[in-house]
Amino acid sequence: MLREILSSLGYLGVFILVFLLNLAPGFVPPTWIVLLLFYLINPNFNIFLLALVGAIASTLGRFCLLQISKKGKILLSKKEKEEMKFLNKKLKEIKNFGFISSLIVALTPIPSNAYFIMLGFIEYSTLGVFLGFFIGRLITYFLPLFLVKTTILFIRKVFFEEWMFHLFLDTIGIISIVIFILIDWKKILKQKNKIKT
Helix, strand or coil: CHHHHHHHHHHHHHHHHHHHHHHCCCCCCCHHHHHHHHHHHCCCCCHHHHHHHHHHHHHHHHHHHHHHHHHHHHHCCHHHHHHHHHHHHHHHHCCCHHHHHHHHHHHCCCCHHHHHHHHHHHCCCCHHHHHHHHHHHHHHHHHHHHHHHHHHHHHHHHHHHHHHHHHHHHHHHHHHHHHHHHCCHHHHHHHHHHHHC
16 A cells, blocks of 8 residues: 555655655654655656655755744743854854755764754855755765665566576576487487498
8 A cells, every 4th residue: 555655656745755854853764765665666766866856855845944943043042042143153254164064964874954953043044055965965865776776676687687597598408308318319329320330
């Protein structure tokens, strides 16, 4: 049942599910595992498109999480708000901080939900933040999909194509043995001897 549902969702379904997972502040499965599940259930997915849709949806989900987190600043004290403002100013002084930090977060197991919530509190939201995250996620989504596809093709080749070829050769071998046993060797060899004499 789950197989049929996930298979019928297509890229739009992948986008919606990944967006919702990345909108959540925590306690959700890693997106790359969800994408692998989609691919294993429906290997007709193009792995690059699947990774691309996943990366776009993931980035949009984190963008929305950051925007929501900005509203969470009302829960902070006056002193904490001043600290966040100071931190925003200092981070903006660091060249390409948003791009580099987001790329690192996207390429490593660092929880990106916590990272974007913190950026929301700081109100640090630059194009570089989302560009770095998008590129990192595209890589981390594509690589597992590529490895799984390659592994599946290898297994298929070894266990189906190669196996069928070996089965064919073994069948010929068995037929040859049967023919060899059924031949009346005495008769053939006696006739051969008669022809010589």
